[in-house]
Amino acid sequence: MNKKKATIKDIANELNISSAAVSKALHDDSRISKKTKDAVKRVAKALNYQPNHLASALRKGKSNLVGVIVPRTNSNFFSSVIEQMEDVLNKAGYNIIITQSNESFKKECKNIDTLLFTQVDGIIASMANETVDLSYFEKIKSKGIPLILFDRGENDLNVDYIGINDYDSSHMIVEHLISKGCKRIAHIGGYRRTRIFNNRIRGYIDAINKNNLPLDKNLVIESALTLEDGRREMGNLLKLNNKPDAVYVAGDYAALGALQVLDENNINVPNQIRLVGFGNEPFTSLVSPTITSVNQHSKAIGRLTAETFLKRVANPEVKQSLNKIILDAELIVRDSSE
Amino acid sequence: MNKKKATIKDIANELNISSAAVSKALHDDSRISKKTKDAVKRVAKALNYQPNHLASALRKGKSNLVGVIVPRTNSNFFSSVIEQMEDVLNKAGYNIIITQSNESFKKECKNIDTLLFTQVDGIIASMANETVDLSYFEKIKSKGIPLILFDRGENDLNVDYIGINDYDSSHMIVEHLISKGCKRIAHIGGYRRTRIFNNRIRGYIDAINKNNLPLDKNLVIESALTLEDGRREMGNLLKLNNKPDAVYVAGDYAALGALQVLDENNINVPNQIRLVGFGNEPFTSLVSPTITSVNQHSKAIGRLTAETFLKRVANPEVKQSLNKIILDAELIVRDSSE
């Protein structure tokens, strides 16, 4: 068995030429004859030569690795985004290292350190819910390593961002509910400190005002949008004297929790209360009634994010700056708001 | 701004000592004086020194990267396994590169090549449904790189394996259904070529025989276990003259599909037909009725797999061999079989 790996030097010795010639032959350098190239490739195959990525990365100062940080892979949105990014980046010769922050700021910082330590050529991230302190992301920028954000971004970082139009999505949802005759629309949202959730809240408020509906503070709620949060907040809404006739929940898991509570209280959805979620998780079309939700175009976001990264490394001289790509989201109307 | 990264040499120059001394100081070598160590650490911090992982990996012949191949991250089981592995491996100084095969043999081969190219110190994998040709996995072994399999393994590879007892799980399920009075239990299984699904089928058949129930070939079905497969096969079962009074589906998504079809045909679950899934995906407790399923102990599998890897790299002289760790799964009884 051939335990010791073959190197360029082994090929060179076999053919009595220099390692430099071998390296160039393997890269199809124009200054190497066809004859030599063929011989090199033949011997390389015979010795089962595999290039040592570490050595070339060290020499070239480029690892061809891209670090990815997501809140969690265990959501349809993020896993789909990652799949697309992987596809685009692999074709360009990059491999990706996926890390999860689990929505924790501390874990996110650890992930950033890990990725920098691994000498990644760039970092693509979607920020944890908890994150408000941007110093760790500034650290990436200060090292001159490309940083691209998607979905959960932050204007202040002044880097490329790819996401959907959360503000407009709220308008779409509110107007859809109004068209169904709803007059008291509640919003169970995320925390305002996260930009996308703030945008959804702003969009909701502006849409309510624009359509001349009264804005009731009791109907606007912030939470972490877990299933449990959805249950709790829906329960609270049902305790109001003046109950809503529709609830727009800024996350599908929380929407599902709300649906469970409505069901347990024998409230008919959509007839008594209409419900809209956000994210278009697969289960929204599996539960009964199926839940109206917003498709965030995960595939497009994945591809665009990867392509944005590639553009950045192709033009390193261009200074990083706030460059937003905002996609229009799509409302998928299902039984819960029909 | 400090664009060029500080190296060991920079620290050495600053203090007028050799790079070797700096390297040793940073690793707390006993042959370096406390005074020098303190000085080195002070300057390192001042220059914002970050070790170049590529250089040390090249020199040491060890990348401290572990490659992970899973069918997809977008399932609760796999993402939970990965989270635990990451925790254990990070603490031991390893980082992980996650790749997805999307159940495709071709993609899996590409992933293996990618990981080998990246010089990972080991590969942890759960095989794609499609995979029958093991030559690519043999390639990993032949390079002397540790290979650990979990969940979807293959005895013939003769490597460490961590998984649950699929055979016994089928017994548990069948006996649970019998205890509820079921006499005609169908099985919508995976493809026999995948070891775990074969074990579930064998377990099902043996349990049926052991309990003196007639074994009806029409009630044993192989499929890819997607939601659509579940719908189609459940539909076929309902066309039988002699319908089953219980269905054991070897995957939760397919079980959900089956449930949808039962619901659409106004068949009461569990009263007319009892239903059991496999995998304990979160939605099993979210749909109505909630679905009885099998908890695969993803956390334990993740930790054990990572620890098995660490044991292997700690004892490289020990030859790889079939070393199985089999956990007992847990039946979570819910409304669909109550």
Add this chain to the structure above:
DNA sequence: TTTGTTTGCTTAAACGTTTAAGCAAATCAT
């Protein structure tokens, strides 16, 4: 005092690749 041991560093090579610089031979232009 002599010898041996420990301490604290240095020197130099190595890991496997890439690449700038250079040089001889072959080919071309005139």
Add this chain to the structure above:
DNA sequence: ATGATTTGCTTAAACGTTTAAGCAAACAAA
């Protein structure tokens, strides 16, 4: 036939780290 250009390679250094080997100084033991 001469000089210019192209072709096809070699030499040697570099990337940043680790580590075996070695050496001088300090200390300890006799």
